[in-house]
Amino acid sequence: MEEIVDLLKEVLDEQRVTQNPTQLEHHSRDESYHTPHLPDVVVFPRNKQEVRDILSLAYKYEVPVIPFGMGSSLEGHVIPYRGGISVDFSLMNQILEVLPDDFLVRVQPGVTRTQLNKELKKHGLFFSVDPGADATLGGMAATNASGTTSVRYGVMRDQVRDLEVVLADGRLIRTGTRAAKSSSGYHLTGLFVGSEGTLGLFTELTLRVYGIPEATMAARATFPSVKQAVEAVISILSAGIAIARIELIDAPSIQKMNEYKQLNYPVAPTLFLELHGNEQGLKQDVDFMRELVEAADCRDFQFEKENKARQELWEARHHLAYAFIHGSPGKKMMTTDVCVPISELAASVENARRWIDETHLEGAIVGHVGDGNFHTLLMIDPKNADDIKQAETINEKIVLDALQRGGTCTGEHGVGIGKMKYQQQEHGEAFLLMKQLKNTLDPKGILNPGKIFP
Numbered sequence: 092m093e094e095i096v097d098l099l100k101e102v103l104d105e106q107r108v109t110q111n112p113t114q115l116e117h118h119s120r121d122e123s124y125h126t127p128h129l130p131d132v133v134v135f136p137r138n139k140q141e142v143r144d145i146l147s148l149a150y151k152y153e154v155p156v157i158p159f160g161m162g163s164s165l166e167g168h169v170i171p172y173r174g175g176i177s178v179d180f181s182l183m184n185q186i187l188e189v190l191p192d193d194f195l196v197r198v199q200p201g202v203t204r205t206q207l208n209k210e211l212k213k214h215g216l217f218f219s220v221d222p223g224a225d226a227t228l229g230g231m232a233a234t235n236a237s238g239t240t241s242v243r244y245g246v247m248r249d250q251v252r253d254l255e256v257v258l259a260d261g262r263l264i265r266t267g268t269r270a271a272k273s274s275s276g277y278h279l280t281g282l283f284v285g286s287e288g289t290l291g292l293f294t295e296l297t298l299r300v301y302g303i304p305e306a307t308m309a310a311r312a313t314f315p316s317v318k319q320a321v322e323a324v325i326s327i328l329s330a331g332i333a334i335a336r337i338e339l340i341d342a343p344s345i346q347k348m349n350e351y352k353q354l355n356y357p358v359a360p361t362l363f364l365e366l367h368g369n370e371q372g373l374k375q376d377v378d379f380m381r382e383l384v385e386a387a388d389c390r391d392f393q394f395e396k397e398n399k400a401r402q403e404l405w406e407a408r409h410h411l412a413y414a415f416i417h418g419s420p421g422k423k424m425m426t427t428d429v430c431v432p433i434s435e436l437a438a439s440v441e442n443a444r445r446w447i448d449e450t451h452l453e454g455a456i457v458g459h460v461g462d463g464n465f466h467t468l469l470m471i472d473p474k475n476a477d478d479i480k481q482a483e484t485i486n487e488k489i490v491l492d493a494l495q496r497g498g499t500c501t502g503e504h505g506v507g508i509g510k511m512k513y514q515q516q517e518h519g520e521a522f523l524l525m526k527q528l529k530n531t532l533d534p535k536g537i538l539n540p541g542k543i544f545p
C-alpha cells in the first residue's frame with residue numbers, strides 16, 4: 092500500500108492524501124450501528140481529472156475505492172471493509188451553473204442540499220429532496236435518497252437529469268443530456284442513481300429544481316389510531332389535494348419530540364402535512380382536507396400558516412432522530428426502512444409497533460406515508476449483543492412482512508451491507524442480472540466492494 096500512497100501523492104498534493112488516524116477513523120464509519128473498519132488512506136480530489144487519476148491507479152493495482160460524501164448513510168455504505176482508498180468529495184463542492192429557464196442546476200458531488208438551497212433561493216428556486224441529514228448530492232444520488240417531499244416531487248432518481256461518472260478503469264462518461272425527455276439509448280442515469288458507489292464515481296450532477304411555491308400551508312392532524320391516520324392519507328391522495336408532504340409520527344415519537352423541542356403536541360398518532368400552491372387554491376384544499384381528516388375521526392387539526400410556526404413543525408420532524416439519540420446517551424440508532432403499497436401500510440405499521448413492544452427496546456415509528464415508506468427508530472447499545480439481536484430480529488420481521496405485501500426492503504436508505512441478505516429474495520432472477528452488470532462495469536471488483544453484493 093505504501094507504493095500506492097506515494098503514487099497518489101504524485102497525483103494530488105501531499106496534504107490531500109492522508110493516513111492521519113483521525114481522518115482514517117472518520118472515514119471508517121457511517122451513521123449506522125454497523126461495525127467500523129479503517130481505510131488505508133483517505134484522498135480529497137478537487138476535480139474530475141484527479142478522480143480519473145485515482146481510479147486509474149486503483150484499477151492498475153486492484154485497490155478498493157470507496158466514495159465518501161458526508162458519511163450520513165445508514166446501512167454501512169461507506170465502511171471500507173476491505174481497506175483501500177476512501178475518496179472524500181468534500182472539496183468538490185462547487186455549484187457550477189444555475190439554469191433558471193431550464194429549471195436545472197449543475198453541481199459537483201460534494202455540494203450539500205442546504206448549500207444548494209441557499210444559492211437557489213436567490214433565483215426563486217428550490218431543490219426538493221430533503222433527507223434528514225445535510226447530505227451531499229453525490230451521496231444522495233448514489234443512495235437514491237428521498238424524504239418528506241417525494242410524495243409531490245419524486246425521489247432522487249426523478250431529479251437527476253444527467254450524471255458525469257468516472258468508471259472503474261478511469262474512463263469518463265455522461266449518462267444523459269439537459270433535455271427533459273429522451274428515448275435515446277438505455278437509461279444509464281437510472282442505473283447509476285442508487286448504485287451506492289459500486290458502478291462508478293460521480294463527478295458532476297445536473298439536477299431538476301423547482302420554483303418556490305407562491306403559498307405554503309402546514310398542518311398537524313391527530314388520530315385515535317395509525318389505521319385512521321392512514322385512511323386519511325388515502326382520502327387526501329385520492330382527492331388530488333396539492334399535498335407536498337405527508338408524514339406520520341406515532342405517539343411515542345411525539346412524546347420524545349415534545350421533550351426534545353419543548354413542544355406540547357397531543358401525544359397520539361399524528362400526520363404532519365404541507366400543501367404547496369397559490370393562496371386561492373390552498374384555501375379550497377384546506378377546507379376539503381379538513382372534511383377528509385374529520386371523516387377519518389381526526390381529534391385535533393391545527394394549521395400553521397405563519398412561516399415561524401411552519402419551520403418549527405418541520406424542524407421538529409427533521410430533528411426527531413436526534414431527539415432519540417440525545418435522549419439515549421451511549422446508544423446508537425438502528426433504523427429500519429421498508430416501503431409497501433399504501434393499502435398495506437396500516438397493517439405493516441401496526442405489526443412493526445407490536446414487534447417493538449414485544450422487546451425491551453425503545454423505538455419510534457415515523458413514515459413518509461404518502462409513499463408507503465416508514466421507519467422504526469430503535470435505540471440500541473452497540474456493545475450489547477442482545478440489543479443488536481433484538482433489533483435485527485425486528486428489522487427482519489418488518490422486511491419479510493413488507494416483501495410479502497409486495498413491498499421493498501429499503502424505500503430510501505439503500506442496501507449497503509444491512510440489506511444485502513434480502514436482495515436475492517426481493518429481486519429473484521433480476522439480482523443475477525444486476526451482478527452481471529456489476530461485473531461488466533467493475534471487472535476487478537474495486538468499487539465499494541462488499542456492498543449490495545456479498
Ligand SMILES: Cc1cc2nc3c(=O)[nH]c(=O)nc-3n(C[C@H](O)[C@H](O)[C@H](O)COP(=O)(O)OP(=O)(O)OC[C@H]3O[C@@H](n4cnc5c(N)ncnc54)[C@H](O)[C@@H]3O)c2cc1C
Nearest residue numbers: 160161162163164223226227229230231233236237288293
Ligand atoms: C438523521 C438522519 C436522517 C436521515 N433521513 C433520511 C431520509 O429521510 N431519507 C433518506 O433517503 N436518507 C436519510 N438518511 C440517510 C442519508 O442521509 C442518505 O443515505 C444520504 O443520501 C447519504 O448522503 P451522504 O452524502 O452522507 O453520502 P455517504 O453516506 O457519504 O455515501 C452514501 C453512498 O454514496 C456513495 N457515494 C458518495 N459520494 C459518491 C459519489 N460522488 N459518487 C458515487 N458514489 C458516491 C458512497 O460510496 C455510499 O455508498 C438519514 C440519515 C441520518 C443520519
